[in-house]
Amino acid sequence: MQDTPPPAPPQPDLAxxxxxxxxxxxxxxxxxxxxxxxxxxxxxxxRGGKLILTK
Structure with missing residues (x-):
């Protein structure tokens, strides 16, 4: 018996x-x-062009 991987989570609709x-x-x-x-x-x-969101 082979283990099947769990289904992938749904991807957000970026469009x-x-x-x-x-x-x-x-x-x-x-x-x-x-x-x-x-x-x-x-x-x-x-400075490196990354985003940081803080409270």
Whole structure:
């Protein structure tokens, strides 16, 4: 009897998700504030071009 691998999780439909340019969110800077349910998050663009989202 062979074990069969579990089915792969469904992939998100990226075509239907909104796309936002990070530099647009930061208005050309390095930081943007994002609010959700009364909480404020900070989106940062690093020197290496990576995104960091913190609370």
């Amino acid at each position: 239907s998700a909104p796309l936002h340019e990070a530099l647009s969110l930061t208005q050309g800077g390095q930081v943007a504030h994002i609010a959700l349910d009364g909480q404020v998050y900070v989106l940062r663009i690093t």
